[in-house]
Amino acid sequence: MVGTVSDVYETLRQQLRGSGVEVLIPDSEGYEASIKRWSDHCEKRAACVVRVSGPQDVSRTLQFAKANGIPFVVRGGGHSTSGSASIEDGLVIDLSKLRKVTVDPEARTIRAEGGTNWEDVDVEAAKYGLATVGGTVNHTGVGGLTLGGGYGYLSGKYGLTIDNLLGVEIVLPSGEFVTASRTQHADLFWAIRGAGQHFGVTTCFILQGHPQPNPVYSGLLLFTPDKLSQVVDFVNKFDTANDGNQAIAWGFSDAPPPVSGPVVLAHIFHNGTQEEGEAFFADLLALEPIANDAASIPYERVNSQLNDTAKWGGRKVFGGGAFKLPIDAGFVAALRGEFMDFVAAHDGMRESLMLFETIPWQKIAEVGNADTAFSNRGEYYNVATVLKWHDPKLDDEVLAFSRGLLKKASAGVAVPPNTDGSAASKDVHQSQEGVGLYGNYAEADVPAEAIYGGNVKRLQELKSKYDPDNLFDRGTRLAARPVNVVN
Ligand SMILES: Cc1cc2nc3c(=O)[nH]c(=O)nc-3n(C[C@H](O)[C@H](O)[C@H](O)COP(=O)(O)OP(=O)(O)OC[C@H]3O[C@@H](n4cnc5c(N)ncnc54)[C@H](O)[C@@H]3O)c2cc1C
Structure with a gap:
């Protein structure tokens, strides 16, 4: 220089x-x-x-x-x-100036520029009666969410966001601008679906739109903490009860905005009428929630319903693990106890959440873990901690707590990373079950194997081909050879 x-x-x-x-x-x-x-x-x-x-x-x-x-x-x-x-x-x-979304109603495709957020996509697609699998908080970016996989309330019906990705336009590390799809640069397209942030700058996503003519039944229910075991009982029937059109993100918090006290929360979703939704969630609704804003709403509003619990500002970590159903209510109560003790003992943490994201896995698991770079497909669900704090001195302690709690929560499912960030003990290369960790919820120092499992070797080969100087990895996660860039 x-x-x-x-x-x-x-x-x-x-x-x-x-x-x-x-x-x-x-x-x-x-x-x-x-x-x-x-x-x-x-x-x-x-x-x-x-x-x-x-x-x-x-x-x-x-x-x-x-x-x-x-x-x-x-x-x-x-x-x-x-x-x-x-x-x-x-x-x-x-990429924040790249916010244009264009819909082709005949082909039912949605072109979203690389800096769009999910609100841009949900709202524009709805004008044509279409929807695709987008994030459940609509100010999150289409870019990072899609390149890492992408779960949403339509995943039960259509799989992950990447399963609805028809192609991307991408500037490669060489500076070349190419299209990647099943027929063009197919090897790159494989890598982009799950590990896309390591291969270039995606300036446009071409997504499959699906007809979404009907409103959906969706909203947030809040319960007093004593209802936790009954909520868990309800969720334990979900695996077999759902037909792909329902989802429930449930968990607990000490004081999620705008509430000022401890609650068990459940964001419920049914892609159908209010009557059907109320019938599906009847046992939950019968538990007398202290707040319930579930209603029949246009699909494009669903992903705005959790925005208040996920505002910008403050220090936060979004950590991930996995759980299977049935889950023991006593076990969940113990996790909650640990969570509440930690939150109470540290200033400014009361808005933190732990969420068990019960989005049906069946459609997602129809695609194999080797079919795309994404390796978290299996008979389980994601669980997330969303910890919020203010004091930078707490950073290390909060991150360590988050990892430890998620490791416990994930017991029995695939391979959460060790609390020190080192590779998990189980041989993830052999796992047919999925790694048990969603890469978009992982911290920077989680090893590649914990996220990409048996796909690491192929990803490293493709890195050598498309990003030989490893410009798109500031860590060494997928580096096939020593990193060339000084940090
Ligand atoms: C409140 C909240 C709610 C969430 N809900 C969901 C959910 O419902 N479903 C789900 O699957 N995940 C969810 N996530 C996780 C989410 O997928 C990740 O946080 C994701 O990284 C967000 O993408 P972004 O573009 O906003 O982030 P950024 O921090 O901007 O990007 C994340 C990574 O992707 C890279 N990147 C972003 N765009 C591009 C691009 N166009 N080309 C190349 N690289 C790019 C960045 O360099 C970075 O490495 C949620 C996260 C939060 C904070």
Whole structure:
């Protein structure tokens, strides 16, 4: 790198001039807002943020970063709590200007630019009576969520988001702009479906839309904590009772907004009429929830219902594990006890949640773990901790607690990573069952095997082919050879 840091980025600004791009350095207007992330602990002071306006900017920026040996990251919706979308001193390729969604009603396809969030997609698709599998909090990014797999309330019917991905337009580490699909760069398309963030900058996702003419029955129920074992009893019938059209994300919190005391919560979903939904969830509704806003609503509003529990700001970790049904109510009560003790003992944590995401696994498991890079398909569900705090001094303690609790919660299912981040003890390469960890809920230091299981070797081969300098891995997760970029 020659010249001062600002000289270098001034050169980049000149190279990109006229394209609608914004090149922000720390004293630029808009810089401070550009480095904000969903979790404050992922906010890092980049040397430069390039808010690109299209693939050509991405390609030029990538080549500039490469030529000058500048480490970089890509920012989609900014929700990952692993820190992988932010960087200290390096460069951020920020996709937040790429928010256009275009629907082809005849082909039933949805083209979503690389920086769109799920609200953009849900709302635009609905104008044409369509829907696809999107995240359950609609301000999360289509980018990170899709590239890592993607679960949503329509997964019971249509599988993961990647199972509905028809193709992507991507700027490769070489700077080349290509389409990857089942027929073009099929090997890359395999890798993108589950490990996409390691292979380039996806500037457009082409998703299958599905007719969604009917409203859905959905909403949040809150119960007093003494109802926990009855809620678990209800959930234990879910495996066999659901027909792919229902889902329930249930768990507990000390005080989720706007509630001021401990509750058991259940966000329920039925893709059908209110009458059918009330019949399916009748035993749960009979437990006399203290709050119940379940109603018949247009599908495009479903993924906004949990937004209040997932606002931007504050330090947060979104951690993951897996559980099977039936689950023992006493076991869940013990997990809750541990969670509540920890939350009570630390300031500013009362809004934290633990959520058992009971989205039917059957449709997801119709695709094999080797059919795409995604390796978390099996007869189980994801469980998540969403821990919230304020004091940076608590970072290590909270992360360690989250891992420990999830390891306990995941007992009996595949392979949660060890609490020190090292590889799990079970031989995940042999697992036909799925790894038991959703990569999008994993922290940065979780080893590749814990996320990609038996797919690691093929992914490493494809990294050698498409990203030989390992530009898209700031850790060494999938590095086939030593990392070339200084961090
Ligand atoms: C409140 C909340 C709710 C969630 N709900 C769900 C859910 O319902 N279902 C689910 O499956 N997951 C869910 N998640 C997890 C979610 O999938 C991840 O947090 C995901 O990383 C979010 O993507 P993003 O684009 O917002 O994040 P970012 O932090 O911007 O990106 C995450 C990673 O993807 C990379 N990336 C993003 N976009 C691109 C792109 N276009 N090209 C190349 N690389 C890119 C980034 O570099 C980074 O490594 C949730 C997370 C949160 C915080």
